[in-house]
Amino acid sequence: MSYLDALPERYRVILCDIWGVVHDGVNLYPGAAERLLQWRSEGRTVILITNAPRTAEAVESQLARIGLPRDAWDALSTSGEAGIAALTSIGRPVGFIGTHADRVILEGRDVQFADDGEFDQLACTGLDDDRREVGDYKSTLEDLSRRDVLMHCLNPDRVVVRGGVPEPCAGALADVFLSLGGRVEWYGKPFPSIYRHALGLAGDPPPDTVLAIGDALQTDVLGAAKMGFEVVFVAGGIHAGEPFPHDFGPQNGLGDWQPVAVVDGLH
Structure with a gap:
């Protein structure tokens, strides 16, 4: 059973990276759309947060071409x-x-x-x-x-x-x-402006109700950790299944910080 199958109720907002978590630039990852739809059906708000240097409209069009249903997410926050x-x-x-x-x-x-x-x-x-x-x-x-x-x-x-x-x-x-x-x-992760924009789209929730999901250590994970969010690290993305670095916290001034879970993907 994956940690993602039954997330704690306290997570009311999901900040989910796109490339490397939802798709690989060409195809959706197996189970990604179903997982996002599950969370929305549970009443959680799903914000897709991406370092794409484009408008939210352009990213939405790309997601439609790849096949992600529009009702799998609530809003988009882009570095563009x-x-x-x-x-x-x-x-x-x-x-x-x-x-x-x-x-x-x-x-x-x-x-x-x-x-x-x-x-x-x-x-x-x-x-x-x-x-x-x-x-x-x-x-x-x-x-x-x-x-x-x-x-x-x-x-x-x-x-x-x-x-x-x-x-x-x-x-x-x-x-x-x-x-x-x-x-x-x-502009973009790991810098605060994109997170502030994403939180605004979600109604400015308290940080302890937010769960960030991403696959890139120095953008997705580091940025979310510095914002005070709990994080799920997707090892099957850009880092190709490598384990989470044991010294990530000390190397980045985060003490003994660790993600709440490490998963292969959203499936």
Whole structure:
């Protein structure tokens, strides 16, 4: 019997990661939709919380294509929404690193981009359509660092696994940029803004009524732990079945903190 089969009644809000927990970027994981539907049928609020550098509407469309029923969740909190709010408040065009599809989504929310190279801030949603290795960006990032351009990283994830294949994310580019002396503003897990947004969608519940579920140690787990939430670690996602690190708490300033459960998946 899984810990997830009979969650304690005190958990009224579930903050559930998406990629690596609900799907692998291509297919739903077995039992994921059924589990989310079960929790909602028990009267719990399910908030999907993701470092996707896109709008909630764009993520909802992706979930529909993959086959997750709309009634499996109550609301979506994305790092893209937090980043968009910051980018539109700048009041002038910014640079961009990411796919054409991501750019179109941001432009649809009134983010203005500079194509003439005249910018002092930049939005990064991930790798672009042509350069698929982090090393391909070194000269670009060196130039941006010399110009003291501020990078807005709309996805702190370093890597995701799409259909079984690892794929670098915006966080990997931001790490290189920092190593070159660049400046980065981060949006998404493990930073507080995305959790505050998610809690607002759930009616601002007390932290002790919230259960966070995720598979990435340095984003999902660390962010939720620092917010004071209890956490279920999904070992079958990005960390491919590795055990929960025994020294995770001490290494991250959390003392003897441990997740309330370690599971292979939502099934």
